[in-house]
Amino acid sequence: MLARILLVDDLEPNLFLLEKYLEGLSVDVDTCMLPLQVEKLVTETQYSLIILDIQMPFLNGYDLAVITRKTELNKNTPIIFITGVFSDNESIVKAYKSGAVDFITKPVNREVLVSKVKIFMTLFNQKNELQKKSILLEEYIDKLKIAEKKRLRYLIEGEDKERERISRDLHDGLGQYLSAATLNFGSILGEIQLKGNRISEKFETGYELLKKAIEESRNMTRRLMPISMKDFGLNESIKSLVATMEKSTDIKIKFLTNISQKRFNRNTESNLYRISQECLNNAIKHSQATEIVLQLFLHDELVSLTYEDNGIGFDMATTSYEFDSYGLQIMNNRTQLMNGSMQIDSSIGKGTFISIEIPLKNIIL
C-alpha cells in the first residue's frame, strides 16, 4: 500500500511548490486549496501524513487539525504545520495542542521537507507492518483457542464415552457374572448352613464378600455414568442421582425442574449430569450444608442449572476458593464446551450459589 499525503495551502504557488518537492518519493499526493473542503477529505480518506499551512482564511491550520482529530480515519494521522518565520512559543504550543506533531518554517526548504516526510513514511510503513503482524497474531491466537477447545472436547467427550462403556461393561458383564455366581451359591447356602462346620463358615464369608463385590460394582456404575441416562434422559437421571445421594448423607437435597421429559443431545445431557454430580460431591465433601436445592430450568433461550446450599460457604477472594478447584475446573470446562457460562457466588457463613447458563441453540433434540 502506497502512503497517501494531503497537502493544504490556500495559495496555489505554494501548493504547487510543495507538490513538486515531493515528486520522486513513492507516495500519492492529494492537494487542497480550499480549507472548507478539508473536512470532507479527511472524513472520507485515510491519510498517512497531512501537511497544513497555518494561516488561511475562514479555517486556519489549527481549526483543520482539530477537525481532523475528530474523524475516525485520521484521528491518529501525523500532522505537520507550515508556519511563518515569526512563529513564537505561544503559537507553537497552540499548534501542538491542536494535534500537530512537527513544524516546517517558511520559506520551505526542499531537503528539510523531504527528510521529514521520509521519517513519517518510515513510521507509516513500520506501523503497517506491525498491524499486519498483529492481525496474523490474532488469527494465530484464534486458531489456538479453537484447537484448545477441540482438544478439550475430545478429552471430555472421550472421557464420557469411556465412562459409559465401562459402566455398561460393569453392568452387563461383570455384574451379571457376579449375580449368577451368588444365585448358584445361594441355591445351596441352606444345605451348607445345616452342616454348621468350618466349611459352611468359609462359604458364608465368601458368599457375603461376593454380595459386597456386587454392591461395589453398582456404586462404580453409578459414579461413572448411570446406565439409565440413554433411556430416561437427564431429568430422571438427576432425580435418581439426588435420591441416592440423599440416602447416603443427612443433607436434604431438593431437585426442581421444568424440563419434564424433554431430551437434550447426548453430550449436553452427559455434561449437565456430570456438573450436577460434581456440585453434589463437592457439597458433601466441603459445604457442611443441611439443605441443597438443585434446579434445572428451561427458559426461552437458555437452560439454567443452579445450585444453592446453606453451608459454610467460602471466601472467593482468598485461597479457599481453590478448595477442590479440580472439581470446579471440571464444571467450568464442561460449561465452556456447551458455550455456556458459569458463575459462583459464595462467602463465609452465607452458603454457596452456582449458576450455569447454556444457550439453547443446537442442544434440544
Next chain:
Amino acid sequence: MSLLKILVVDDHKMIRDGIKSMLQEEKEYLIVGEASNGKQALNILKDTDIDVVIMDINMPEMNGVECTTEIKKNYPNTKVLALTMHDEELYLVKMMEAGAVGYILKDLGKDELLKAIKEIANGKSYFSPEITISVIKELTSTSKQSEQCSNPLTSREFEVLELIVQEFSNHEIAHKLSISIRTVDAHRRNLLEKTDSKNTAGLVKFALNSKWFNS
C-alpha cells in the same frame, strides 16, 4: 395345592440357570419355560399357562417393560416378578407402572426367592428389602408430582423476591445480599419461570397474592 408354573426371562443364560438351580428341588414350583427376551416370552405364553413370570428388565428385541405391558393386557392372571440389578431403580419404576407386582434382586438368596414367588402367587406384592424402597417411592411420587405441582421458591429466591417487592434495583439487591448482579439475574430468571410471570410487575403481583407476604 397345584404346581406353580414359572417362566424365567433373562438374556443371560447363567442368570436363568442360577434361578433354575434354586427352584429345581422345590416340589411346589415348576419351571415350564425360559426365554432370553420379551418376544420369546410372549411366544411361550401363547401355548402355555403361566402363573408367575420372573422377568429381567434390560433385554434385546423386547425389554421387560414392554413385555410386562403385553402380559397385563393379554394374560391378566399371570403375575410378573421383576428381576433387577442394584443400579436399575429407574427401570424398576417403569416395570411397576407396566404392571409388575414385585421385584427381586439378581443376587438374592434362595429363601427370598421362594418367599417372593409365594407372595405374588397369592395375589400380594413383594419388594426386595435390600433395594431402597425410599428411593423407588421418591421416584414414583416425584415423577407424577412434578407435572401438577409448581416448583416452590428456594430461600435465596425468596430473599431476592422480597427485595424486588420493595422496589430495589438488581444493583441494589446485589449489594444488599453481597452477591453479584449476575447471580441476582439468575434468581430473577428462575423466579419469573416459577411464578409464570412476564416481568417485575408480575413478580410483585405474585408476591402480594401469596400467603408468605400477608403475615
